[in-house]
Amino acid sequence: MSNSLAIAAVTTTLRNIIARGIGDELGSGGVTTRPPDKARENGESSNQINIFLYHTLPNAALRNQDIPNRVKPGETGKLPLALNLYYLITAYGQDNDDILGHRILGTAMRVLHDATILKPGDIKAALPESNLHQQVERIKITPQPLSLDDVSKLWTTFQTQYRISAAYEVSVILIDSSLQVKAPLPVLTRGSEDKGIIAQADLTPPFPTLETLQLPNRQFSVRLGEQLSLQGHNLNGDDGRALVLLKNKNLDIAVELEAQQQTSAQQINIQIPNQPADLPAGFYTVAVKLRREGKEQTTNALPFSLAPKIEQITTENQRVTVTCNPQVWQDQEISLLLGDRQLLPTEPETENPGKTNTVNFNVETIPTGEYFVRLRVDGVDSLLIDNSVKPPVFDSSQKVTL
Numbered sequence: 001m002s003n004s005l006a007i008a009a010v011t012t013t014l015r016n017i018i019a020r021g022i023g024d025e026l027g028s029g030g031v032t033t034r035p036p037d038k039a040r041e042n043g044e045s046s047n048q049i050n051i052f053l054y055h056t057l058p059n060a061a062l063r064n065q066d067i068p069n070r071v072k073p074g075e076t077g078k079l080p081l082a083l084n085l086y087y088l089i090t091a092y093g094q095d096n097d098d099i100l101g102h103r104i105l106g107t108a109m110r111v112l113h114d115a116t117i118l119k120p121g122d123i124k125a126a127l128p129e130s131n132l133h134q135q136v137e138r139i140k141i142t143p144q145p146l147s148l149d150d151v152s153k154l155w156t157t158f159q160t161q162y163r164i165s166a167a168y169e170v171s172v173i174l175i176d177s178s179l180q181v182k183a184p185l186p187v188l189t190r191g192s193e194d195k196g197i198i199a200q201a202d203l204t205p206p207f208p209t210l211e212t213l214q215l216p217n218r219q220f221s222v223r224l225g226e227q228l229s230l231q232g233h234n235l236n237g238d239d240g241r242a243l244v245l246l247k248n249k250n251l252d253i254a255v256e257l258e259a260q261q262q263t264s265a266q267q268i269n270i271q272i273p274n275q276p277a278d279l280p281a282g283f284y285t286v287a288v289k290l291r292r293e294g295k296e297q298t299t300n301a302l303p304f305s306l307a308p309k310i311e312q313i314t315t316e317n318q319r320v321t322v323t324c325n326p327q328v329w330q331d332q333e334i335s336l337l338l339g340d341r342q343l344l345p346t347e348p349e350t351e352n353p354g355k356t357n358t359v360n361f362n363v364e365t366i367p368t369g370e371y372f373v374r375l376r377v378d379g380v381d382s383l384l385i386d387n388s389v390k391p392p393v394f395d396s397s398q399k400v401t402l
Helices: 005-028 100-114 120-124 148-158
Strands: 028-034 048-058 081-092 138-144 166-177 209-214 227-233 243-247 252-260 260-264 265-271 282-292 295-298 302-306 309-315 318-329 334-338 341-343 355-362 370-376 399-401
Touching: 005 048, 005 081, 005 100, 005 120, 005 260, 028 265, 048 100, 048 318, 081 100, 100 138, 100 166, 138 399, 148 399, 209 282, 252 295, 282 341, 309 399, 318 370
Parallel strands: 028 048
Antiparallel strands: 048 081, 081 166, 138 166, 209 227, 227 265, 243 252, 243 282, 260 265, 282 295, 282 302, 309 318, 318 355, 334 341, 334 370, 370 399
16 A cells, blocks of 8 residues: 655656657757746746646545454545646757657647556666555556636636647546554444344344333323333333332432333333422433343333422412412522412522421512413413313313412
8 A cells, every 4th residue: 555655756757758769769958846936937948848747536436435354344444545636747959949849749639549558667666665566456547638717727727828738637546544454353243142133024123112101181291299100112021020219300309219010012101209308390311221031121212291280379468379389499590370370489598498388479569360370380271171082172270260
């Protein structure tokens, strides 16, 4: 595989074979590798061919392909840099004689026509330390047709007088990456006890997965003491037991529950513990941890909301006091939705400001009347709609008169 000297090796090889061809036919003439605007800096008293690399492009065929015998099956390595090189060949006759320049250009084009593939020996003689002569892919020389518009733009970029020229594509040049190849050890066994690959007849993944949550009475949230149904597949453990993990990341709460009832491998039922001080309202995630095939596995986590419940509403001295379940923690955001108005709580009057089940709201600016109420805790509202009947109705107990 070649190194970063590969481009220089190609240019040097082209210079050598063209110089050899001109010497054999004309007896004199030099070959340079300069930009066209500086090609004749040494004077106009000699025949000259100038080789200029004006463009490089990635090779589309080999840019994403490993080189044979370098990366074996199972190994990974950085792909080589595959390039196409584009050269402009310009001829200059002695004393700027155009007829002589045309003869020199014809000689150079004949040489490149005969040398359609660069020989490894010529490459090695030009620049052996490039290792380009060891490349598996042969390097081909192909005439590159340029339209008059392309030629005009090219020479305008050089900002020099136009000379008759010929363009060639040289491909492909493979430059090896300096990154090491990763070669893992051979595989001796496949799977537990070398049983091989386990196949199944359907597309259901073999590991336990939760798909949906079913809440009671088609509610949007679950409350303390209510049942939550977890549905998925492969929820049956080896010992018939499963642990349900409840987490509230905002309040750093993590609870493990024993599954209440496992009716099948597709469903697990749990009852949310009625622990008002330990499970505040808010958003939670639920996952199942069980043991299958001798290994402990945990399902994906699904979100659900735990709603507060308004136990009692009292009004006194332009103040509404809401008694709720579960208790409200100090760091939680609380508001009371009174009809279409949202009220923030006043300072709590409790001996334990960290947790409380009573919240006070000032309603002196609220007009008198009858209002449906909702308690919102950390973005979760208490349940105002009774979905157990059709059509659904408002819960008449969640109402206050001012």
